[in-house]
Amino acid sequence: MKHIARSTLIIAVFFGLEKVLGFIRNVLIAQTFNLSTELDAFNAANNIPDLVFALISGGALAMAFIPVLSEFRESKPKSEMWGLFSQVTNGVFLVTAVVSILVALSAKQLVSMEIGIAPGFSADQKILVTDLMRLNLIATLLFSLGGLAIAGLQAQQHFLVPALAPSMYDIGSLFGILILAPEKGFEIGPITLPAYNLGIHGLVYGVIIGAFLFLLIQLPALFKIGFRWQAKLNFKDPGIKRVLRLMGPRVLTVFFIQLVFIMQDNLASRMPTGAVTALVYGWLFMQLPESLIGTALGTALLPTLSEQITSGDTAGYRSTLEKSIRVITGLTIPIAVILAVNLKPVIALLGFGSAGTDLVLWTVRAYLVGLVGHSLLEVSVRAFYARQNAKTPLLASAAASIAFIALAIPLSRQLGAPGIGLANSLAYTGEALLLFILLFRIMPYQPKLAGTLLRALAASLVGIGLSLAMQNILGVPQSKFAGVALASLIILLASAQIIPWLLPEIRDLLKI
Numbered sequence: 001m002k003h004i005a006r007s008t009l010i011i012a013v014f015f016g017l018e019k020v021l022g023f024i025r026n027v028l029i030a031q032t033f034n035l036s037t038e039l040d041a042f043n044a045a046n047n048i049p050d051l052v053f054a055l056i057s058g059g060a061l062a063m064a065f066i067p068v069l070s071e072f073r074e075s076k077p078k079s080e081m082w083g084l085f086s087q088v089t090n091g092v093f094l095v096t097a098v099v100s101i102l103v104a105l106s107a108k109q110l111v112s113m114e115i116g117i118a119p120g121f122s123a124d125q126k127i128l129v130t131d132l133m134r135l136n137l138i139a140t141l142l143f144s145l146g147g148l149a150i151a152g153l154q155a156q157q158h159f160l161v162p163a164l165a166p167s168m169y170d171i172g173s174l175f176g177i178l179i180l181a182p183e184k185g186f187e188i189g190p191i192t193l194p195a196y197n198l199g200i201h202g203l204v205y206g207v208i209i210g211a212f213l214f215l216l217i218q219l220p221a222l223f224k225i226g227f228r229w230q231a232k233l234n235f236k237d238p239g240i241k242r243v244l245r246l247m248g249p250r251v252l253t254v255f256f257i258q259l260v261f262i263m264q265d266n267l268a269s270r271m272p273t274g275a276v277t278a279l280v281y282g283w284l285f286m287q288l289p290e291s292l293i294g295t296a297l298g299t300a301l302l303p304t305l306s307e308q309i310t311s312g313d314t315a316g317y318r319s320t321l322e323k324s325i326r327v328i329t330g331l332t333i334p335i336a337v338i339l340a341v342n343l344k345p346v347i348a349l350l351g352f353g354s355a356g357t358d359l360v361l362w363t364v365r366a367y368l369v370g371l372v373g374h375s376l377l378e379v380s381v382r383a384f385y386a387r388q389n390a391k392t393p394l395l396a397s398a399a400a401s402i403a404f405i406a407l408a409i410p411l412s413r414q415l416g417a418p419g420i421g422l423a424n425s426l427a428y429t430g431e432a433l434l435l436f437i438l439l440f441r442i443m444p445y446q447p448k449l450a451g452t453l454l455r456a457l458a459a460s461l462v463g464i465g466l467s468l469a470m471q472n473i474l475g476v477p478q479s480k481f482a483g484v485a486l487a488s489l490i491i492l493l494a495s496a497q498i499i500p501w502l503l504p505e506i507r508d509l510l511k512i
Contacts, residue, residue, distance in 0.1 A: 005510045007159045007300035014163035015291045021170035026284060028177045030350035035274030038200045041125050043280045044118045044265050045132035048103055048110055049140040051258040055251050056096050056144055065151045067306040067388055068242050074310060078226055084239040085152050086230035096144040100137040107133050117262060120270035135204045142211035149218040157303055161221040168217045169210035176206015249390035256401040263405060264420050267412045274356055278417040282363030286371055289335050294375025297324055298382050305386030321383055322447045323508040328375045330452045330505040334459040336371040338494045341467045345483030362418040370425025373432045380435035392438055400431035452505060459501040463494040
């Protein structure tokens with residue numbers, strides 16, 4: 001098994017673990033708070049802290065930093081590489097701290113203004129969102145340093161610990177929902193857990209604990225591979241200049257991405273209670289396969305694509321991209337269809353009631369329309385960053401944000417929360433296609449996808465037929481847990497039949 005395939009498998013396994021823990025966490029949150037004003041406030045309060053993290057050290061810095069750090073790893077002494085890493089770490093900490101303080105001071109205005117996070121919320125909800133947002137900024141500072149640690153490890157082709165780190169965050173969050181938030185302790189067999197009755201604030205304290213664990217677990221691995229912190233920061237350093245030159249357009253790119261999420265909640269805050277939460281859960285369900293396929297492969301690809309460009313291996317770069325496109329396209333199309341047909345019993349476990357379950361279900365389906373596009377976007381963006389081209393993804397992201405707003409306003413009026421999810425899917429699928437068109441103009445090439453698309457369509461049709469047949473034969477279980485077990489079995493069996501259809505793509509993955 002080639003190293004990219006091996007790295008992708010490692011990332012996918014641990015992303016899968018994180019998604020299982022995340023699902024348990026989200027089920028517990030849903031059953032504790034239901035589709036409530038408090039849960040809507042908690043979800044809306046994450047937007048600006050998420051934006052700060054993404055702009056400074058999340059997607060922005062990682063995409064800009066890994067190609068430069070990979071080049072230093074190939075061509076510079078280790079001392080210079082770790083010197084650059086220390087300087088970037090110091091800069092990130094200082095900038096995140098200053099921005100977090102400014103956001104905390106202006107939180108009330110960011111929540112309430114007409115183009116803010118939640119102008120449609122009640123006065124009490126706005127106060128709660130403001131309070132929760134300020135607490136979330138503590139976690140943002142920890143996540144920023146943790147995100148930087150991930151970039152450093154991945155640039156060294158170390159993927160195990162970075163893939164495990166998100167599960168540490170989930171453990172902290174589970175502590176919040178199981179221990180800090182409840183009024184009455186959860187009972188696990190003969191054991192009754194302590195309960196601190198902190199309500200929705202307990203969730204935020206759990207997030208802070210999770211962010212600390214997210215950073216902590218990566219530090220031993222960083223020190224093991226040679227990192228030693230240096231107290232310096234020189235913006236005139238050539239390496240820093242190159243990172244900033246790449247990061248500038250990426251910051252704007254991530255801003256446009258986060259703007260979509262802020263606009264989603266802005267629109268949803270004007271809808272009945274539960275719309276914001278429906279969008280959050282719709283996105284989370286789509287993110288499970290997207291993370292296991294698109295994010296896992298894209299994360300493993302970036303260092304290798306960067307090295308191929310640095311060494312002038314254009315043929316290898318092109319081959320890696322085509323195989324990745326075929327694998328993602330072939331897997332995500334039938335998986336999206338199978339999930340759309342079978343997810344209702346799983347969503348019912350959230351305990352949102354009949355109307356709430358239907359709202360979340362249709363929102364999930366709307367997001368699943370974009371599963372292929374979101375997964376391909378993970379590769380297309382990294383293909384440009386490996387070439388140290390940040391401007392093209394910036395322009396494409398701006399176009400996607402404009403397209404989303406143009407689509408979301410009319411679709412949300414007609415379809416509610418699912419309309420917002422559908423607008424997201426269409427906008428980001430368009431962005432992924434645009435980036436690949438531009439990429440293959442720079443590097444003339446025509447990927448061969450016809451066979452993959454036909455086999456993916458066949459696998460989808462068989463998956464639908466198999467799912468409906470098993471649903472009809474096995475009937476409707478009496479309990480929610482039995483329903484989830486049955487739905488999971490059907491999804492597993494329907495997904496297993498994809499493998500024979502896509503053997504060429506699977507062989508490609510193993511060769512990457």
